[in-house]
Amino acid sequence: xxxxxxxxxxxxxxxxxxxxxxxxxxxxxxxxxxxxxxxxxxxxxxxxxxxxxxxxxxxxxxxxxxxxxxxxxxxxxxxxxxxxxxxxxxxxxxxxxxxxxxxxxxxxxxxxxxx
Amino acid sequence: xxxxxxxxxxxxxxxxxxxxxxxxxxxxxxxxxxxxxxxxxxxxxxxxxxxxxxxxxxxxxxxxxxxxxxxxxxxxxxxxxxxxxxxxxxxxxxxxxxxxxxxxxxxxx
Numbered sequence: 750x751x752x753x754x755x756x757x758x759x760x761x762x763x764x765x766x767x768x769x770x771x772x773x774x775x776x777x778x779x780x781x782x783x784x785x786x787x788x789x790x791x792x793x794x795x796x797x798x799x800x801x802x803x804x805x806x807x808x809x810x811x812x813x814x815x816x817x818x819x820x821x822x823x824x825x826x827x828x829x830x831x832x833x834x835x836x837x838x839x840x841x842x843x844x845x846x847x848x849x850x851x852x853x854x855x856x857x858x859x860x861x862x863x864x
Numbered sequence: 865x866x867x868x869x870x871x872x873x874x875x876x877x878x879x880x881x882x883x884x885x886x887x888x889x890x891x892x893x894x895x896x897x898x899x900x901x902x903x904x905x906x907x908x909x910x911x912x913x914x915x916x917x918x919x920x921x922x923x924x925x926x927x928x929x930x931x932x933x934x935x936x937x938x939x940x941x942x943x944x945x946x947x948x949x950x951x952x953x954x955x956x957x958x959x960x961x962x963x964x965x966x967x968x969x970x971x972x973x
Binding site for chain 1: 896905906913957958961963964965966
């Protein structure tokens with residue numbers, strides 16, 4: 750069964766350090782999402798890609814966060830420098846359609862702890 | 865006020881109980897309504913998907929949408945310990961998927 754792959758599963762980093770997360774979507778899915786889920790809350794969209802293009806990054810803190818999907822397949826989300834408030838689960842999702850009403854499949858997430 | 869409100873629980877019920885989970889929302893543009901199930905330390909997985917108002921049933925799960933009241937529900941019949949998870953409602957027009965905070969459900973034997 751096709752899955753969205755994310756790595757690492759867990760990451761502990763010191764504040765002010767750089768950290769990166771990787772996502773490989775389901776093959777053939779043109780749309781890729783990065784969400785942040787703070788403990789006890791629902792996921793919030795950080796960035797949406799359609800192929801290699803950014804469709805929505807309005808909630809991405811661009812002073813410290815960056816995301817890329819260079820070949821329109823896998824994607825990397827980077828934080829530099831990390832802050833204590835960045836501790837959260839970072840979820841990647843993909844879908845074959847480009848609108849939000851299309852079913853999105855989530856990876857298992859990367860749990861980030863900033864100390 | 866958040867666009868989507870969901871009681872975080874936790875909700876603890878005995879095995880076999882009927883569970884009712886609910887969300888309210890404020891955006892009249894929402895037309896697509898989803899319920900995701902999230903096990904601990906896992907990503908969410910889509911459980912139910914409903915367009916506009918009405919009911920949808922899938923096995924032990926029933927999703928209801930009342931757009932006039934801006935209220936959606938998920939019912940779980942004959943609940944099982946394996947149903948213990950966080951249930952997230954989510955909804956959208958077509959712009960962006962908005963999630964509730966999730967309700968943590970525990971079904972004890």
